[in-house]
Amino acid sequence: MAADALAAPAPVALSLQQGVPLRRRVYSAGGWILCGLALAILSAAMVWILALVFIRGLGALSPELFTTITQGTGGGLLNAIEGTAVLSFGALLLAIPFGVGAGIYVSEYRHGYWAPTIRLLSDILVGVPSIVLGYVGYVTMVEWLGWSFSVAAGSITVSVICLPYICRTTELALQQVPGDLREAAFALGCDEKRVIFRICLPAALPAILTGILLALAISVGETAPLLYTAGWSNYLWDGRLTQSPIGYLTYAIWTFISEPFESAHQLAYAAAFLVTTFVLIVHVVSRFVFERDRH
Amino acid sequence: MKFKTILAGVAGVLPACLIMIIAFLAIYSWPAIHFNGFGFVTSNTWNLGNLYSNPVVVGGTQVAPGAHYGIVFLIVGTLLSTLIALLVAVPVGVGAAVFLAEAVPGKLRIWLSFFVELLAAVPSVVFGLWGYVVVIPFLGHFLFPFLSRVLGFIPIFAGPSGSGYGLLTAGLVLALMIVPLIVATLRDALVAQPTAIREAVSALGATRFEVISKVVLPSVNRVLIGATILALGRAMGETMAVLMVSGNALNYLPQNVYAPISTMAAFIVSQLDSALQDPTGMAVKSLAEIALILSLLSLIVNFLARLVLALEAHGARRATI
Numbered sequence: 001m002a003a004d005a006l007a008a009p010a011p012v013a014l015s016l017q018q019g020v021p022l023r024r025r026v027y028s029a030g031g032w033i034l035c036g037l038a039l040a041i042l043s044a045a046m047v048w049i050l051a052l053v054f055i056r057g058l059g060a061l062s063p064e065l066f067t068t069i070t071q072g073t074g075g076g077l078l079n080a081i082e083g084t085a086v087l088s089f090g091a092l093l094l095a096i097p098f099g100v101g102a103g104i105y106v107s108e109y110r111h112g113y114w115a116p117t118i119r120l121l122s123d124i125l126v127g128v129p130s131i132v133l134g135y136v137g138y139v140t141m142v143e144w145l146g147w148s149f150s151v152a153a154g155s156i157t158v159s160v161i162c163l164p165y166i167c168r169t170t171e172l173a174l175q176q177v178p179g180d181l182r183e184a185a186f187a188l189g190c191d192e193k194r195v196i197f198r199i200c201l202p203a204a205l206p207a208i209l210t211g212i213l214l215a216l217a218i219s220v221g222e223t224a225p226l227l228y229t230a231g232w233s234n235y236l237w238d239g240r241l242t243q244s245p246i247g248y249l250t251y252a253i254w255t256f257i258s259e260p261f262e263s264a265h266q267l268a269y270a271a272a273f274l275v276t277t278f279v280l281i282v283h284v285v286s287r288f289v290f291e292r293d294r295h
Numbered sequence: 296m297k298f299k300t301i302l303a304g305v306a307g308v309l310p311a312c313l314i315m316i317i318a319f320l321a322i323y324s325w326p327a328i329h330f331n332g333f334g335f336v337t338s339n340t341w342n343l344g345n346l347y348s349n350p351v352v353v354g355g356t357q358v359a360p361g362a363h364y365g366i367v368f369l370i371v372g373t374l375l376s377t378l379i380a381l382l383v384a385v386p387v388g389v390g391a392a393v394f395l396a397e398a399v400p401g402k403l404r405i406w407l408s409f410f411v412e413l414l415a416a417v418p419s420v421v422f423g424l425w426g427y428v429v430v431i432p433f434l435g436h437f438l439f440p441f442l443s444r445v446l447g448f449i450p451i452f453a454g455p456s457g458s459g460y461g462l463l464t465a466g467l468v469l470a471l472m473i474v475p476l477i478v479a480t481l482r483d484a485l486v487a488q489p490t491a492i493r494e495a496v497s498a499l500g501a502t503r504f505e506v507i508s509k510v511v512l513p514s515v516n517r518v519l520i521g522a523t524i525l526a527l528g529r530a531m532g533e534t535m536a537v538l539m540v541s542g543n544a545l546n547y548l549p550q551n552v553y554a555p556i557s558t559m560a561a562f563i564v565s566q567l568d569s570a571l572q573d574p575t576g577m578a579v580k581s582l583a584e585i586a587l588i589l590s591l592l593s594l595i596v597n598f599l600a601r602l603v604l605a606l607e608a609h610g611a612r613r614a615t616i
Contacts, residue, residue, distance in 0.1 A: 192299065
């Protein structure tokens, strides 16, 4: 890695410590080499994954991908692209009001017992495996409520995954807003509602939007919770919220790569390229916003 | 005051989700818990029974004749793959975090950290794709036969090296998925350690690596423990990538590290279709019992991790005052 070559000065600096016994010098140099190696391994793995996705993915791209629907193990991905967009949009639509609301509460009313409790439980909710959420979604919405595989079941399940992320980033964003601003607003006679909506939220808006963007990336990349809630469909969405399954890109990756047909593999690579590129762009963009905020 | 109450209600949706998940799973899987008893976690046979003959009544519930549900192989698979993932991810994560925090200069550190932590952003199914297309052929054809020749004298590395699908592959892919968590948490903790400590130890004649390995790193060991427990929770619940590289073993206990396995999370996906064929619904309910066990485990693990990290943050705050 070029990056590691640039980082080399550390072990060089060590050799300048003349009085240090050889055994300790060897220990130190060896330690730095192992640490550098660990970083090199991780960087190499990341490059390897990106190379696979980009090289195979770019080779599989074609205009038909975006204009035609899946036919058996070939065709395009229009249905899956549309489905991913619909499911993610639905998930965010549900998760944003509750997530941002919870984040405001946990940040602005953090004195007391309810806010720390919510924070702790939301941290634990993050840890619940996504397949468990998918299974619960299947049992409750698909079976008990009789929605069958549908946009509603899929979106609600994914929104539960997004909720704690949005809550946490909103809380962190609001805590970056200086307390002086709130005090000044209160001194001018604003009530709590006005302080939150007119002072705190506008100041924290870029960071909150960053959090929402990251939640969007998560919802686009999820597979396990959708398998048994959204199902899969080769056709475009018919507009019904229940009773009609819908396709999504991550399903195409999982299922088409294990088909024995080259056309199916091409679809899987193309889907992987689209999902990964989207997720990476979101992360890079949010990183830029975050960096700009900090300086 | 009223606004605060409304917000508190909105915020209550989060804990409500958590409670509902556990409650629904418990209620739905109750007949299975009753039917399977304790044998669920002590026996090693997952058998749906004869789905085409009339259901029989056992202990008041209808089941397919011959049905028996035991998940020891899933517990073993989950624990072993998680263990391998941690054994690989912790040293690599610590090494990378130390190098990033101590040896990489300012601006480059930000971008290199960002690049490595992008591993956490890659969707699980893309890791699975990578594992399936690239890693399995590589490991199955080259590394595993090599390992079994060279390390064959150690029982777990001996024996047939398999096709590449299996325990070690799953562990390695999982390691890569959880390592960014360890790197990010530990690097932040390392950077936050006071310079005075480093200067004091340097002044005593320690080399820079000794300062870090003997003084700075031990002072963040609680953060490392917390991050490791969090990573453990994530590895336990990981589904798609494991599903695609583990070989999805059924009723089989691994004899060596190359053997196929399955984990609780992956099993729920791979078995739901066939479980739905059971007209009595007991198979689906038994899968719900697996989901219940998995979510309770992740609950405990995440609670422990937050406890350790919160105690550490609390201690750090007190130390600075």
